[in-house]
Amino acid sequence: MRVKRYVVNALPEAVSMIRSELGKDAVILNTKEIRVGGFMGMFSKKKMEVIAAIESNQANTPAQPQRKASPQANEALEQILHTVQRTASAVMEPPIVTPAEKQTGRVEQEQSIIDEIRDLRQYMVKLSKQQGDHTALSEQLYELKEHLLEQEVEMQWVERLIQAIIDKQTEQKSEFTKEQIWQLAAEQLEDWLRPYGGIGISSAVRVVHFVGPTGVGKTTTIAKLAAEQTIKQGRKVGFITSDTYRIAAVDQLRTYANILNVPLEVVFSPMDLPRAFKQLEERELIYMDTAGRNFRSELHVSEVNSLLHTSEDSETVLVLSLTGKTKDMAAVADHFSKYGVRKVLFTKLDETSVYGAIFNLIMNFEMYPTYLASGQTVPDDIDRFQIETYIQHLLGSSSR
Missing domain, CATH: 3.40.50.300 (P-loop containing nucleotide triphosphate hydrolases)
Structure with a gap:
């Protein structure tokens, strides 16, 4: 496993760096607020320390060309990051409470916030993977996939068809045109149906x-x-x-x-x-x-x-x-x-x-x-x- 530490002003900045350096499959292990710089403990600045990691066999995997995310997707991601940052700050700067409150509710409150951060982190990873799967297809392949799903072809067969075309592109080391992709789709469908015709x-x-x-x-x-x-x-x-x-x-x-x-x-x-x-x-x-x-x-x-x-x-x-x-x-x-x-x-x-x-x-x-x-x-x-x-x-x- 490859682990890397980032010191940034805000969590969204770290997420961008992590995805760029470690890849879309990296996960955030821990976040906390630290102070850096200053003189004898004075004039230091607040920073965010973020620890991220990725499995060794996934590290340095070249990122595939991706379609630009929609404004709605970007907005949703920014809201999630903002929530993570806000809840993380709440953990690191808890409100002043009485001793009695510390005895009864402090631990539960912190655990609840930590659970929320964990859930949000998992959701971010899932969202990142889904977006990667969506954008990995070329425009022509994505159009074919959407058309077949609209025709109510089951997903398992759509995915097998798309993968068959991708394999042929890889074999020939070239990206096919729309006409070539649809022709290959027709040929593959005919090959599957031939025993029943x-x-x-x-x-x-x-x-x-x-x-x-x-x-x-x-x-x-x-x-x-x-x-x-x-x-x-x-x-x-x-x-x-x-x-x-x-x-x-x-x-x-x-x-x-x-x-x-x-x-x-x-x-x-x-x-x-x-x-x-x-x-x-x-x-x-x-x-x-x-x-x-x-x-x-x-x-x-x-x-x-x-x-x-x-x-x-x-x-x-x-x-x-x-x-x-x-x-x-x-x-x-x-x-x-x-x-x-x-x-x-x-x-x-x-x-x-x-x-x-x-x-x-x-x-x-x-x-x-x-x-x-x-x-x-x-x-x-x-x-x-x-x-x-x-x-x-x-x-x-x-x-x-």
């Missing part, structure tokens, strides 16, 4: 179950996919719905079924499923709509999961709306992933400008995105998930 809904299964919270657009999405299969692919499609909780849900799907000339079966319990499959045995592909529930509750997830067991080749697709809260979507995905649900379809792309939840769900729960849906037009407002298109949504115009 291009999966889609399997063409080998006969039954596809659609699950998800209420109001995410499952019924309309099923109609879009059915129209694609019947009109464009010429396949024989059938519908099953278990969404008997909402009065209009069955009628809505029946309307689509009539337009597409697709048979519809309604089931009220798992016991009704064999009958429904028997009625649709000539259909090549069956889409099953399930009731929307509060799937943040694992109980509701297990209830709907009981409807998904069939002897047919099948898979389940989780439908989520991009207008939902990121934390709620994560909770739903977490519950369904416990039952092996790995495919997800996102709706209402046109109703939001925040797309980070897609990335979070893919990376945190190893979900495979199948489609992105937007609007109410059947069958046009739905597209297969494309990594490049999604990254353009996520990074915005700055990535172009």
Whole structure:
């Protein structure tokens, strides 16, 4: 540990010297008022003695270029320093008290002031480190970080992305331009997402179950996919719905079924499923709509999961709306992933400008995105998930 003593007129002066000579990670160990100069004890001047230290392996570390602190940050720091100086003076020049006061309150008063100085000192160190972390990034990297956080990409992934770009800058011994940084970000995101792209809904299964919270657009999405299969692919499609909780849900799907000339079966319990499959045995592909529930509750997830067991080749697709809260979507995905649900379809792309939840769900729960849906037009407002298109949504115009 490297320890150094400073004699200054005021504490703020010492702080500036300490940060300049020892670095931003230095800590103040002790402060006290002393008298210097004079003749035979007279005419001496009051000074402040400050003892500071830093770990040896951190000493003489070159300071990185820093962004100029904001006026508000400077003002806050000056207020803290002023408070430290005032409280330190109170310790060194305590008020005159009676012997009784000395017996009862003097020690407690001094200890309280010392504790306050210690707390303020720790806060100053924390503030200094936070400011250093903030200003260590270049303007271009900081802008990218802020953009991704606004897109609600989780901090762990933002930090990993920023560090990956910094590592490449260090490797090439040059600072990248804004265009280069955003291009590198796009390439890194694509590299992370590549294992989860291009999966889609399997063409080998006969039954596809659609699950998800209420109001995410499952019924309309099923109609879009059915129209694609019947009109464009010429396949024989059938519908099953278990969404008997909402009065209009069955009628809505029946309307689509009539337009597409697709048979519809309604089931009220798992016991009704064999009958429904028997009625649709000539259909090549069956889409099953399930009731929307509060799937943040694992109980509701297990209830709907009981409807998904069939002897047919099948898979389940989780439908989520991009207008939902990121934390709620994560909770739903977490519950369904416990039952092996790995495919997800996102709706209402046109109703939001925040797309980070897609990335979070893919990376945190190893979900495979199948489609992105937007609007109410059947069958046009739905597209297969494309990594490049999604990254353009996520990074915005700055990535172009």
